[in-house]
Amino acid sequence: MLKVRFAPSPSGSLHLGSARTALFNFLFAKAKEGKFVLRIEDTNRQRSNKELVEKILADLHWLGLHCDEGPYFQSERINIYRKYAKQLLDEGKAYEESRQSPVASHQSKHREPSTENREPKGKAVIFKVHPQKIKVKDLIHGEIEFDSGEIKDQVLMKSDGSPTYNFACVVDDNEMGITHIIRGDDHISNTPKQILFYQALNWQVPKFAHMPLIMEPGGGRLSKRYGATAVGEYREKGYLSEALVNYLALLGWAPAGNREIVSLTEMIKNFSLSKVNKTKAIFNIDKLNWLNAQYIKQAETKRITELCVPFLQEAQLISENYDFDYLERIVNLLKGRMKYLAQIGEIADYFFSPAKLNYSAEAMEKIKKLDKEVWRELIKQLTDLDNFDAENIEKVCRQIIAGNKMKGGELIHPLRAALSNMSVGPGLFELISVLGKEKTVDRLKEVGTRL
RNA sequence: GUCCCCAUCGUCCAGCCUGGCCUAGGACACCAGAUUUUCGAUCUGAUAACACCGGUUCGAAUCCGGUUGGGGACGCCA
Numbered sequence: 001m002l003k004v005r006f007a008p009s010p011s012g013s014l015h016l017g018s019a020r021t022a023l024f025n026f027l028f029a030k031a032k033e034g035k036f037v038l039r040i041e042d043t044n045r046q047r048s049n050k051e052l053v054e055k056i057l058a059d060l061h062w063l064g065l066h067c068d069e070g071p072y073f074q075s076e077r078i079n080i081y082r083k084y085a086k087q088l089l090d091e092g093k094a095y096e097e098s099r100q101s102p103v104a105s106h107q108s109k110h111r112e113p114s115t116e117n118r119e120p121k122g123k124a125v126i127f128k129v130h131p132q133k134i135k136v137k138d139l140i141h142g143e144i145e146f147d148s149g150e151i152k153d154q155v156l157m158k159s160d161g162s163p164t165y166n167f168a169c170v171v172d173d174n175e176m177g178i179t180h181i182i183r184g185d186d187h188i189s190n191t192p193k194q195i196l197f198y199q200a201l202n203w204q205v206p207k208f209a210h211m212p213l214i215m216e217p218g219g220g221r222l223s224k225r226y227g228a229t230a231v232g233e234y235r236e237k238g239y240l241s242e243a244l245v246n247y248l249a250l251l252g253w254a255p256a257g258n259r260e261i262v263s264l265t266e267m268i269k270n271f272s273l274s275k276v277n278k279t280k281a282i283f284n285i286d287k288l289n290w291l292n293a294q295y296i297k298q299a300e301t302k303r304i305t306e307l308c309v310p311f312l313q314e315a316q317l318i319s320e321n322y323d324f325d326y327l328e329r330i331v332n333l334l335k336g337r338m339k340y341l342a343q344i345g346e347i348a349d350y351f352f353s354p355a356k357l358n359y360s361a362e363a364m365e366k367i368k369k370l371d372k373e374v375w376r377e378l379i380k381q382l383t384d385l386d387n388f389d390a391e392n393i394e395k396v397c398r399q400i401i402a403g404n405k406m407k408g409g410e411l412i413h414p415l416r417a418a419l420s421n422m423s424v425g426p427g428l429f430e431l432i433s434v435l436g437k438e439k440t441v442d443r444l445k446e447v448g449t450r451l
Numbered sequence: 452g453u454c455c456c457c458a459u460c461g462u463c464c465a466g467c468c469u470g471g472c473c474u475a476g477g478a479c480a481c482c483a484g485a486u487u488u489u490c491g492a493u494c495u496g497a498u499a500a501c502a503c504c505g506g507u508u509c510g511a512a513u514c515c516g517g518u519u520g521g522g523g524a525c526g527c528c529a
Contacts, residue, residue: 011529145455155526155527186524187523189456250464254463257477258477260477277463279458280457287480290478293492337490424489
């Protein structure tokens with residue numbers, strides 16, 4: 001049975017690049033009816049912690065990338081690595097060595113200072129590398145050839161007794177029966193080292209597929225410097241997981257037929273490693289925003305409303321108690337105008353303000369352009385209006401406009417300013433309808449006192 | 452520095468494997484127009500690319516070589 005794995009190290013929250021690696025592994029497994037294994041590479045105690053693991057698991061869950069097996073934790077498997085290190089030692093394929101001068105003699109700025117470095121507790125196990133050619137048939141890149149003469153002897157077990165990444169990785173992939181290793185391009189140079197281990201242990205070498213990295217607009221790997229690089233940051237801004245997954249999939253892969261909006265299920269149906277690009281992809285927030293807006297627009301209003309609640313609370317527009325129906329009507333009015341849900345706080349505030357608004361100079365100027373008499377007429381007519389829907393409200397307004405021989409905008413712009421303190425926004429009559437008679441009339445009366 | 456990977460519109464992809472259907476297609480962004488009470492959304496249209504040089508061939512974006520450019524890896528990190 002075909003088996004792939006996603007093996008993040010919990011040294012940070014789930015990065016977009018890692019998420020995409022997880023996604024492609026997931027798609028490949030599902031497309032081929034194989035298994036998707038999750039393994040946490042937490043051998044580095046200094047940089048791993050439980051909360052980070054939980055966060056990564058939560059992010060994967062949110063993305064809908066559920067694993068079929070695992071999560072396994074490397075920190076719980078030390079004995080397995082030791083066993084195979086000992087085997088290689090016994091077979092003379094590896095040797096032991098004490099740490100050489102613990103004081104870093106060169107390029108120390110690249111090393112993270114760590115207490116580990118200064119107190120070697122035991123001897124490291126080191127693998128002997130013999131010169132040879134190593135060929136890899138990469139499922140994405142094709143054949144790649146390496147010369148192991150370029151590779152130094154490799155540490156298998158560190159002097160503190162923990163395994164190195166490359167060794168633990170090979171042992172685990174073999175133990176777990178991983179058949180296909182799909183990972184980032186940055187691992188290409190680890191591949192020959194790992195193949196050497198497979199050969200020394202007489203294990204079958206799995207198939208490899210190295211996918212291109214995600215780059216940031218200026219070039220270079222997508223990094224913190226760019227801005228939001230973690231899956232969690234996008235969730236917190238109100239991106240829908242389907243949109244993020246869709247966007248990530250489009251980076252380096254495309255379904256047949258020039259399609260842009262593709263569900264996970266459709267991706268699985270269409271996925272093929274041979275169609276994955278070899279070229280790096282630059283992260284483009286504009287396209288993600290567009291996709292997200294598309295998904296928000298298509299989603300059910302109820303769902304979007306539920307997702308908007310925390311953002312409205314954060315913006316202190318609502319508290320623990322709120323009128324969900326009112327929220328739903330607001331979201332229905334605004335959901336076509338958001339790139340991400342956090343924007344609801346900025347565009348919906350006037351629905352929750354008290355009658356008396358803090359008008360900007362610009363809004364006040366617009367308000368003053370409309371005659372006092374017209375304001376009074378407006379208040380009266382709206383107060384008397386029984387069926388407060390957008391259609392009826394428009395009828396009333398149009399009558400006033402006609403009766404006073406005005407242009408539409410001459411009433412509409414001041415009215416919008418008076419009710420929302422904004423010069424832009426959704427259709428005014430719908431806005432008024434959603435705001436409701438009471439709030440509308442109260443606010444207009446407030447305006448009356450200031451003229 | 453050494454090794455490795457990559458190269459189509461500004462960006463993401465299609466086409467490349469299996470040369471001719473490519474006067475290179477779609478999407479995002481940008482620009483213009485339409486629509487609208489405003490903004491947005493939507494619709495229509497426009498601009499825009501096969502990095503360069505050589506080879507193979509009747510014919511190359513597609514195959515081969517080189518150059519240039521970009522990226523990655525060279526840890527007792529993962």
